[in-house]
Amino acid sequence: xxxxxxxxxxxxxxxxxxxxxxxxxxxxxxxxxxxxxxxxxxxxxxxxxxxxxxxxxxxxxxxxxxxxxxxxxxxxxxxxxxxxxxxxxxxxxxxxxxxxxxxxxxxxxxxxxxxxxxxxxxxxxxxxxxxxxxxxxxxxxxxxxxxxxxxxxxxxxxxxxxxxxxxxxxxxxxxxxx
Amino acid sequence: xxxxxxxxxxxxxxxxxxxxxxxxxxxxxxxxxxxxxxxxxxxxxxxxxxxxxxxxxxxxxxxxxxxxxxxxxxxxxxxxxxxxxxxxxxxxxxxxxxxxxxxxxxxxxxxxxxxxxxxxxxxxxxxxxxxxxxxxxxxxxxxxxxxxxxxxxxxxxxxxxxxxxxxxxxxxxxxxxxxxxxxxxxxxxxxxxxxxxxxxxxxxxxxxxxxxxxxxxxxxxxxxxxxxxxxxxxxxxxxxxxxxxxxxxxxxxxxxxxxxxxxxxxxxxxxxxxxxxxxxxxxxxxxxxxxxxxxxxxxxxxxxxxxxxxxxxxxxxxxxxxxxxxxxxxxxxxxxxxxxxxxxxxxxxxxxxxxx
Numbered sequence: 276x277x278x279x280x281x282x283x284x285x286x287x288x289x290x291x292x293x294x295x296x297x298x299x300x301x302x303x304x305x306x307x308x309x310x311x312x313x314x315x316x317x318x319x320x321x322x323x324x325x326x327x328x329x330x331x332x333x334x335x336x337x338x339x340x341x342x343x344x345x346x347x348x349x350x351x352x353x354x355x356x357x358x359x360x361x362x363x364x365x366x367x368x369x370x371x372x373x374x375x376x377x378x379x380x381x382x383x384x385x386x387x388x389x390x391x392x393x394x395x396x397x398x399x400x401x402x403x404x405x406x407x408x409x410x411x412x413x414x415x416x417x418x419x420x421x422x423x424x425x426x427x428x429x430x431x432x433x434x435x436x437x438x439x440x441x442x443x444x445x446x447x448x449x450x451x452x453x
Numbered sequence: 454x455x456x457x458x459x460x461x462x463x464x465x466x467x468x469x470x471x472x473x474x475x476x477x478x479x480x481x482x483x484x485x486x487x488x489x490x491x492x493x494x495x496x497x498x499x500x501x502x503x504x505x506x507x508x509x510x511x512x513x514x515x516x517x518x519x520x521x522x523x524x525x526x527x528x529x530x531x532x533x534x535x536x537x538x539x540x541x542x543x544x545x546x547x548x549x550x551x552x553x554x555x556x557x558x559x560x561x562x563x564x565x566x567x568x569x570x571x572x573x574x575x576x577x578x579x580x581x582x583x584x585x586x587x588x589x590x591x592x593x594x595x596x597x598x599x600x601x602x603x604x605x606x607x608x609x610x611x612x613x614x615x616x617x618x619x620x621x622x623x624x625x626x627x628x629x630x631x632x633x634x635x636x637x638x639x640x641x642x643x644x645x646x647x648x649x650x651x652x653x654x655x656x657x658x659x660x661x662x663x664x665x666x667x668x669x670x671x672x673x674x675x676x677x678x679x680x681x682x683x684x685x686x687x688x689x690x691x692x693x694x695x696x697x698x699x700x701x702x703x704x705x706x707x708x709x710x711x712x713x714x715x716x717x718x719x720x721x722x723x724x725x726x727x728x729x730x731x732x733x734x735x736x737x738x739x740x741x742x743x744x745x746x747x748x749x750x751x752x753x754x755x756x757x758x759x760x761x762x763x764x765x766x767x768x769x770x771x772x773x774x775x776x777x778x779x780x781x782x783x784x785x786x787x788x789x790x791x792x793x794x795x796x797x798x799x800x801x802x803x804x805x806x807x808x809x
Contacts, residue, residue: 295630299459302632310459310630314485315568333596335714336707337629340788428458 284348408448561784
């Protein structure tokens with residue numbers, strides 16, 4: 276088993292941290308995993324992405340050329356990653372920020388109103404958790420419990436209230452996948 | 454057993470260095486190693502250490518020189534252009550036999566190049582880099598765990614031989630996050646007898662030997678004798694699926710882990726191929742490489758640089774097997790498929806039966 280997963284969107288949408296949480300959850304499930312950010316002159320509002328590879332053996336390269344799965348947070352990222360997807364790959368689109376959701380025929384498409392759901396829950400900042408919840412539902416590579424259990428490891432200084440909000444966002448993503 | 458935690462390479466090496474006794478860090482920011490100074494600036498004060506952001510790389514390496522001359526466990530880190538600026542200081546440190554630890558998270562060159570991963574500082578690192586006859590002990594890890602383990606051990610090695618030690622990583626290893634088990638804290642020993650301010654006599658640490666009795670020659674002979682001893686005692690390497698191999702890849706660092714996966718894939722197609730991975734790049738494990746190269750059809754040297762590692766491979770192999778090269782230039786990383794394609798094609802061209 277080897278899954279090459281890309282998370283992409285705007286800087287500030289919690290892309291890197293969602294990827295880290297995913298990698299920590301995979302590691303706690305005794306899987307091999309790597310997390311690799313796009314690095315350099317990154318900024319809030321600019322494009323931002325990270326790659327998470329999950330497998331059974333030591334991961335050869337953390338860099339992904341053709342993703343199996345992509346969590347797409349905004350329109351520019353959809354345009355960038357659609358042509359790169361592996362044949363038959365999975366794309367999960369944040370419908371709140373992507374109007375045109377048409378995709379290449381072979382790509383398996385899932386939609387989630389991630390930003391709107393996050394806002395209704397109390398903070399647009401939890402868009403990343405809604406997207407992760409949707410990812411769990413769409414792929415079942417990692418169990419939702421594994422991610423919930425890893426929240427306090429990924430965010431050791433977070434207040435209980437923030438953890439609770441993140442759990443609600445993960446569950447909302449899981450339950451509202453289109 | 455302790456639990457694995459997920460850590461970024463740069464942060465894991467910083468934490469492991471502190472656990473290995475490092476209490477002084479001097480550095481100047483440069484991508485892709487910025488998380489090292491960032492982590493050190495937060496963490497060192499918590500353990501009673503000192504972090505200083507210097508005004509330049511030249512200043513950083515000379516601060517390290519001073520701290521280590523007083524017997525402290527000190528380090529610096531940088532990336533390629535910054536390491537070039539440090540070469541004068543590294544030569545002084547080697548000349549005065551001061552045990553410093555230097556981390557190079559390599560990026561694309563020459564010049565300012567780019568911020569992507571590269572292995573093009575190989576020759577600069579293993580053949581001295583600065584002026585004069587000297588060697589730096591070079592370790593090349595390939596995972597976050599190894600990065601942490603070598604950072605942890607490097608201070609003991611540096612103090613054992615009174616010699617600079619460099620960890621040669623690259624942008625991938627600096628930026629990747631992986632599971633790592635961190636080592637326990639080491640007890641910090643007192644400064645050794647040779648250090649400034651220690652011992653009964655006045656200690657002098659210097660690399661200047663002007664006196665007419667030709668003491669510089671004596672000093673150089675002493676250094677070379679030390680290097681020969683290090684060459685005998687440090688020979689680190691890994692052999693991967695070499696026992697029945699007919700072909701051999703030689704690669705180190707990030708490239709080697711990509712090669713391992715390529716090897717597994719090629720073996721599924723019936724190609725008997727293995728990997729020889731040097732871990733200590735100086736001293737280079739020449740003898741062990743030669744042993745592995747004997748009776749191989751072909752050696753493939755795979756590196757994110759042009760003909761750098763290969764020069765050491767040729768010294769080691771001494772013509773015992775034909776050598777082909779696969780190079781990636783300008784700060785970009787191999788993907789598994791291009792390694793498989795290159796090697797499979799090469800074997801097919803030789804009329805070998807394995808690949809259809």
